[in-house]
Amino acid sequence: MNIRENDFGEMRRKMVIDQLSGRDIKDKLILDIFGKVPRHKFTDPKFYKDAYSDFPLPIENEQTISQPYIVALMAQLLDIKKSDRILEIGTGSGYQAAILAELANQVFSVERLKNLTEKARAVLEEMGYKNITLNTGDGTMGWEEFAPFDKIVVSASAEFMPDPLMKQLKSPGKLVMPVGPRVSQKLLVIEKTAEGEVLEKEICGCVFVPLIGKYGWEGNNAGKDI
Ligand code: SAH
Numbered sequence: 001m002n003i004r005e006n007d008f009g010e011m012r013r014k015m016v017i018d019q020l021s022g023r024d025i026k027d028k029l030i031l032d033i034f035g036k037v038p039r040h041k042f043t044d045p046k047f048y049k050d051a052y053s054d055f056p057l058p059i060e061n062e063q064t065i066s067q068p069y070i071v072a073l074m075a076q077l078l079d080i081k082k083s084d085r086i087l088e089i090g091t092g093s094g095y096q097a098a099i100l101a102e103l104a105n106q107v108f109s110v111e112r113l114k115n116l117t118e119k120a121r122a123v124l125e126e127m128g129y130k131n132i133t134l135n136t137g138d139g140t141m142g143w144e145e146f147a148p149f150d151k152i153v154v155s156a157s158a159e160f161m162p163d164p165l166m167k168q169l170k171s172p173g174k175l176v177m178p179v180g181p182r183v184s185q186k187l188l189v190i191e192k193t194a195e196g197e198v199l200e201k202e203i204c205g206c207v208f209v210p211l212i213g214k215y216g217w218e219g220n221n222a223g224k225d226i
Pocket of ligand 1: 063064065066089090091092093094095096097110111112113116137138139140155156209210211212213214216
């Protein structure tokens with residue numbers, strides 16, 4: 001199927017209206033960015049016709065690129081400032097890293113599967129992003145070298161919030177993560193106040209792929225390894 005650049009632009013416009021502003025995404029800058037970032041470039045061409053649809057899409061290694069609405073919701077919940085340094089756990093396709101990089105100063109993103117990191121790196125480089133740093137490793141350990149972070153977003157789920165992530169979050173700072181059993185989770189926002197107090201808010205039910213690592217689920221049958 002041959003889709004032209006114009007058509008992608010139109011698909012993006014419709015996605016923003018139907019899936020984002022038509023729901024509870026009201027941040028003008030976030031809406032503008034979703035209207036601009038070419039999500040299809042982060043997917044396999046065989047999914048181009050669904051690249052702006054209201055659901056997650058498969059990428060390699062049985063992983064997914066999250067539904068656009070969830071990526072927008074997590075960004076809105078983080079209340080991102082242009083000066084923020086953000087840690088993302090679960091680079092996947094790199095799409096969310098691109099969205100975050102448009103909103104923030106620096107994005108540090110960790111992915112457990114090397115081939116996904118390298119694929120995301122190639123796409124993000126081609127698109128000209130200079131403020132994204134990628135690494136392959138266990139993101140449940142955070143990224144000590146660049147800590148602390150103003151905001152942290154985890155795009156895979158675990159039963160508990162990994163300890164190192166809490167330690168690497170600034171105060172004030174915010175972290176968004178799906179927490180709960182393997183099959184369905186709650187999207188949580190954890191806020192560290194300037195006084196160091198920790199507040200937790202439950203946003204909605206959600207389903208994410210498992211976060212696999214020292215402070216997450218065990219490996220093996222949980223998503224294909226390489
Ligand atoms: N944000 C991504 C969606 C990623 S899906 C996007 O926009 O495309 C979640 C990703 O988390 C998967 O690629 C999975 O391999 C990765 N993941 C799982 N456990 C991880 C861990 N401990 N550290 C880093 N990445 C992990």
